[in-house]
Amino acid sequence: xxxEDELYKKIKILNETTWEHRANRPSIDKWLGNFSTSKDKLxxxxxxxxxxxxxxxxxxxxxxxxxxxxxxxxxxxxxxxxNSDTLDEAFIKSExxxxxxxxRFLGVGNPSESGTHLLYFFRQENxxxxxLFINTHEIFTANxxxxxxxxxxxxxxxxxxxxxxxxxxxVDYSQSLIEDIxxxxxxxxxxxxxxxxxxxxxxxVISNTLFDDVRSVxxxxxxxxxxxxxxxxxxxxxxxxxxxxLQLLCEKHGWELYYSIHSATDTEPELSLMADRDKLGFNGxxxxxxxxxxxxxxxxxxxxxxxxxxxxxxxxxxxxxIYGL
Amino acid sequence: MTYAKNPxxxxxxxxxxxxxxxxxxxxxxxxxxxxxxxxxxxxxxxxILGGKGSGKTHIMRYFSSSLQKIRHSNSLIxxxxxxxxxxxxxxxxxxxxxxxxxxDQPVEAWKNIFGYYFELWLAQLVVSMFLDMVKESGAKEFSxxxxxxxxxxxxxKEVKDKFATIEELASYLRKLQREIDFEVNxxxxxxxxxxxxxxxxxxxxxxxxxxxxxxxxYPGISEIKFLYLLDEYENLQEYQQQYIxxxxxxxxxxxxxxIGGRWYGIKTYKTFSGDEELKEGxxxxxxxxxxxxxxxxxxxxxxxxxxxxxxxxxxxxxGILLGNDDEKFNGFLETFSLSGLFAKIKNKDRxxxxxxxxxxxxxxxxxxxxxxxKEILHNLEYPKDPLIERTNVFLFxxxxxxxxxxxVNASRKILAEAKVHNVDPWLKSNMHRIVLDKFKQDIIDQLxxxxxxxxxxxxxxKIIKMSAGIPxxxxxxxxxxxxxxxxxxxxxxxxxxxxxxxxxxxxEDAIKWFLDDARIPGKVGSPVATIIDRIGQLLHxxxxxxxxxxxxxxxxxxxxTDISPPTQQLxxxxxxxxxxxxxxxxREKNSSVYRITYQVNGLIAPRWELPxxxxxxxxxxxxxxxxxxxxxxxxxxxxxxxxxxSRYNAPFKVxxxxxxxxx
Numbered sequence: 001x002x003x004e005d006e007l008y009k010k011i012k013i014l015n016e017t018t019w020e021h022r023a024n025r026p027s028i029d030k031w032l033g034n035f036s037t038s039k040d041k042l043x044x045x046x047x048x049x050x051x052x053x054x055x056x057x058x059x060x061x062x063x064x065x066x067x068x069x070x071x072x073x074x075x076x077x078x079x080x081x082x083n084s085d086t087l088d089e090a091f092i093k094s095e096x097x098x099x100x101x102x103x104r105f106l107g108v109g110n111p112s113e114s115g116t117h118l119l120y121f122f123r124q125e126n127x128x129x130x131x132l133f134i135n136t137h138e139i140f141t142a143n144x145x146x147x148x149x150x151x152x153x154x155x156x157x158x159x160x161x162x163x164x165x166x167x168x169x170x171v172d173y174s175q176s177l178i179e180d181i182x183x184x185x186x187x188x189x190x191x192x193x194x195x196x197x198x199x200x201x202x203x204x205v206i207s208n209t210l211f212d213d214v215r216s217v218x219x220x221x222x223x224x225x226x227x228x229x230x231x232x233x234x235x236x237x238x239x240x241x242x243x244x245x246l247q248l249l250c251e252k253h254g255w256e257l258y259y260s261i262h263s264a265t266d267t268e269p270e271l272s273l274m275a276d277r278d279k280l281g282f283n284g285x286x287x288x289x290x291x292x293x294x295x296x297x298x299x300x301x302x303x304x305x306x307x308x309x310x311x312x313x314x315x316x317x318x319x320x321x322i323y324g325l
Numbered sequence: 326m327t328y329a330k331n332p333x334x335x336x337x338x339x340x341x342x343x344x345x346x347x348x349x350x351x352x353x354x355x356x357x358x359x360x361x362x363x364x365x366x367x368x369x370x371x372x373i374l375g376g377k378g379s380g381k382t383h384i385m386r387y388f389s390s391s392l393q394k395i396r397h398s399n400s401l402i403x404x405x406x407x408x409x410x411x412x413x414x415x416x417x418x419x420x421x422x423x424x425x426x427x428x429d430q431p432v433e434a435w436k437n438i439f440g441y442y443f444e445l446w447l448a449q450l451v452v453s454m455f456l457d458m459v460k461e462s463g464a465k466e467f468s469x470x471x472x473x474x475x476x477x478x479x480x481x482k483e484v485k486d487k488f489a490t491i492e493e494l495a496s497y498l499r500k501l502q503r504e505i506d507f508e509v510n511x512x513x514x515x516x517x518x519x520x521x522x523x524x525x526x527x528x529x530x531x532x533x534x535x536x537x538x539x540x541x542x543y544p545g546i547s548e549i550k551f552l553y554l555l556d557e558y559e560n561l562q563e564y565q566q567q568y569i570x571x572x573x574x575x576x577x578x579x580x581x582x583x584i585g586g587r588w589y590g591i592k593t594y595k596t597f598s599g600d601e602e603l604k605e606g607x608x609x610x611x612x613x614x615x616x617x618x619x620x621x622x623x624x625x626x627x628x629x630x631x632x633x634x635x636x637x638x639x640x641x642x643x644g645i646l647l648g649n650d651d652e653k654f655n656g657f658l659e660t661f662s663l664s665g666l667f668a669k670i671k672n673k674d675r676x677x678x679x680x681x682x683x684x685x686x687x688x689x690x691x692x693x694x695x696x697x698x699k700e701i702l703h704n705l706e707y708p709k710d711p712l713i714e715r716t717n718v719f720l721f722x723x724x725x726x727x728x729x730x731x732x733v734n735a736s737r738k739i740l741a742e743a744k745v746h747n748v749d750p751w752l753k754s755n756m757h758r759i760v761l762d763k764f765k766q767d768i769i770d771q772l773x774x775x776x777x778x779x780x781x782x783x784x785x786x787k788i789i790k791m792s793a794g795i796p797x798x799x800x801x802x803x804x805x806x807x808x809x810x811x812x813x814x815x816x817x818x819x820x821x822x823x824x825x826x827x828x829x830x831x832x833e834d835a836i837k838w839f840l841d842d843a844r845i846p847g848k849v850g851s852p853v854a855t856i857i858d859r860i861g862q863l864l865h866x867x868x869x870x871x872x873x874x875x876x877x878x879x880x881x882x883x884x885x886t887d888i889s890p891p892t893q894q895l896x897x898x899x900x901x902x903x904x905x906x907x908x909x910x911x912r913e914k915n916s917s918v919y920r921i922t923y924q925v926n927g928l929i930a931p932r933w934e935l936p937x938x939x940x941x942x943x944x945x946x947x948x949x950x951x952x953x954x955x956x957x958x959x960x961x962x963x964x965x966x967x968x969x970x971s972r973y974n975a976p977f978k979v980x981x982x983x984x985x986x987x988x
Contacts, residue, residue, distance in 0.1 A: 009830075012812045026814035 165298035167204030254279035332640035378797025389414035559590020619794035660784030806831030852956035861933030870973030875941025
């Protein structure tokens with residue numbers, strides 16, 4: 001069977017099983033229409049056949065895992081350890097309940113962003129009370145003389161995010177926030193728990209914030225960087241596929257696409273530099289994944305670009321943030 | 326994103342609930358349909374056999390009491406009064422029959438224990454059905470005490486203190502069965518002898534006695550038939566089948582049996598009456614369900630189309646139906662059109678056009694003068710109709726292989742005949758008409774192949790034909806076609822016919838499924854796969870040769886004397902797993918030797934680009950049979966294949982080894 005046929009067939013199965021029917025043949029063909037030659041199209045098809053997609057069901061399972069494996073179990077372990085490895089189930093339950101009641105879960109970003117959007121499902125899947133969730137503005141209370149914590153009985157703040165690519169957003173968002181909390185009461189713990197993170201992104205958050213605990217359900221190491229020398233995507237590529245050719249192809253189109261995105265906020269010479277930096281995904285992330293609710297900008301832009309400036313048809317479109325009005 | 330649910334997703338009756346069995350039931354569109362096969366009120370036991378997916382389980386379950394009840398507004402009593410029978414359905418697979426053997430226990434003990442266990446199981450099903458009926462009837466009066474008194478008598482031991490009501494009988498039977506389960510499941514661990522178990526009922530005392538007593542003492546059921554529907558007979562061991570065969574032989578009123586199983590699943594017809602076999606015609610009747618459906622082409626076509634419509638209707642997947650049957654179904658699934666093929670050919674690159682003429686020119690090079698070759702090619706050209714042009718080439722190869730006239734003259738003759746055919750395509754003596762009568766599909770397929778277009782297996786009629794009388798194969802094809810159609814962004818069955826290309830992708834997946842599903846387990850699986858592939862390859866080579874000896878070649882025949890025991894074993898497997906379908910078993914003229922013809926199953930025919938409609942048969946020589954059916958020797962097969970190729974391809978060399986007079 002010709003490679004093209006094989007790839008279409010593989011994508012059909014992905015589409016039926018994990019992609020939630022998001023990319024049928026016409027939409028794939030429309031996306032391939034972005035590329036000019038048959039060689040380009042074949043390479044693009046190969047790339048698409050490796051796209052990792054996490055649908056609604058998988059996201060919900062990951063949210064369960066986040067609560068269970070990154071929050072509940074570590075705290076249960078801690079309770080046991082602090083109490084001579086007790087096996088008293090009733091005691092552990094009551095202690096954990098108390099711990100949880102002194103915890104507040106928050107989303108990362110403003111209420112319209114994905115981190116906060118996920119909180120609703122996080123609460124549903126883990127059957128948690130509404131009172132355990134607050135907005136960041138509810139952390140503090142301010143009177144004329146000083147800022148203090150709105151509820152001093154809260155000992156743990158858990159920030160939840162869907163994805164951390166380079167860590168820059170998490171750092172920008174939480175750096176001063178956590179510093180402020182710690183400045184008021186250094187014994188309060190703050191955690192940053194994510195569904196997905198790149199190894200570098202996680203490291204950036206650890207290094208640049210005062211979070212006590214930074215962890216994720218899925219960690220994407222350098223093998224998930226599409227064109228990395230250790231890339232998992234080119235372990236044994238078909239003979240028709242040329243990695244360097246594909247990289248140049250992605251860079252060429254990616255540059256043009258990111259140039260158009262940055263042109264809304266930047267001017268030359270920064271504009272070209274930014275496009276150069278991001279042509280393979282934000283800050284050179286080179287990822288190839290998408291979620292039910294959105295595709296991160298760390299993914300190769302040829303997959304998701306859906307702006308008006310360049311005539312480009314996305315296959316897993318990204319609902320881009322519009323900063324300002 | 327929302328997407329339509331595939332109406333063909335479920336293809337196995339065991340996966341259906343009772344309500345779904347009823348919902349998706351489609352009767353055979355002749356006489357009283359499947360009623361005429363099952364004959365539920367007739368005393369004579371029936372053995373209903375069929376290939377995997379032929380619909381046996383669906384049929385057996387349809388005649389069971391739970392389905393009878395559904396068909397009569399949830400009233401078992403109304404259904405019994407109306408039908409005059411009650412079906413007691415048992416899936417033999419559920420008996421876990423394999424546990425009744427081995428573990429260093431005496432064979433005789435296993436026989437007795439299995440018989441007893443089977444008796445208890447069926448009795449429970451009857452009691453459960455009866456309790457259902459009593460519950461429904463409410464205040465209907467009957468003497469439970471008389472029933473219980475007589476049932477006590479059916480046991481070989483005093484059991485008066487064990488049950489006093491039908492409800493208690495149900496519990497008692499369940500308890501006895503659980504005791505057996507416990508002892509049998511643990512005998513390998515406990516080291517206890519199975520023969521220590523005590524049997525409280527002689528064979529048949531409950532199976533026949535219970536229905537007899539109930540019908541005697543419960544009003545309104547004295548005339549009804551208690552029909553034991555035993556499905557998946559192939560799951561029983563030989564001695565277990567022998568036990569049930571004995572019950573069939575010794576059947577007592579008001580009971581009868583319907584046995585369902587794979588047609589190779591009957592391991593024995595022997596009974597325990599001196600090892601005598603059951604006699605077909607006097608002790609049982611046999612129906613091979615897929616054979617019935619295959620033999621009645623028209624009936625099967627209607628049946629399959631009804632299945633398709635039913636699935637679409639139940640799933641709200643159907644658009645507005647207009648026109649007669651042909652228009653309606655062709656509106657669902659695009660069919661092949663010659664004009665469509667011509668249009669594709671017309672769009673081909675000039676360098677890729679008329680590939681058969683280019684091949685012919687190569688074959689003639691060095692054999693004739695270039696001027697002669699040029700004239701031949703010119704004479705055979707007929708650009709306005711690629712089918713006639715390809716027929717010209719076909720006829721030319723035939724003339725060449727016969728060696729009767731010079732090749733230039735042959736081409737002139739063909740040119741003249743083509744002109745006649747153009748004017749009067751129906752002239753019976755015209756050589757184009759004669760050859761197209763038989764070889765039209767082969768020539769079209771050659772044309773498609775040479776132009777690198779996929780052969781067409783699309784359209785409702787072809788899909789039905791390919792399913793070879795096995796409804797599951799039909800549904801599997803429809804299921805995969807639907808999946809491809811959705812993937813391709815179409816709205817199947819609602820918005821225009823599903824294109825040929827989509828159908829072909831679905832059929833490819835169905836073939837893959839079939840080859841996985843029908844993979845023969847164990848050591849024999851690999852050689853069988855080799856043999857079917859060789860058969861396919863050989864038929865393919867001959868079919869697509871320059872001058873094929875037979876038209877529509879998807880069948881071969883073997884002389885019965887050439888069938889050694891190992892070959893017979895391989896043929897049996899190929900037939901049992903539906904790779905091959907036995908077509909005829911005819912005696913040769915003036916001979917006591919039989920020639921057996923097999924056809925490659927239509928569903929897998931596309932794998933080797935074979936036709937699905939059979940006309941010609943490739944007669945295999947002794948040497949060919951030996952070469953094909955010896956999986957260890959690839960060389961011998963390559964040799965016989967090469968011999969066939971050189972025989973039917975230009976320059977038509979005579980095979981190096983000539984066939985003997987009797988081959």
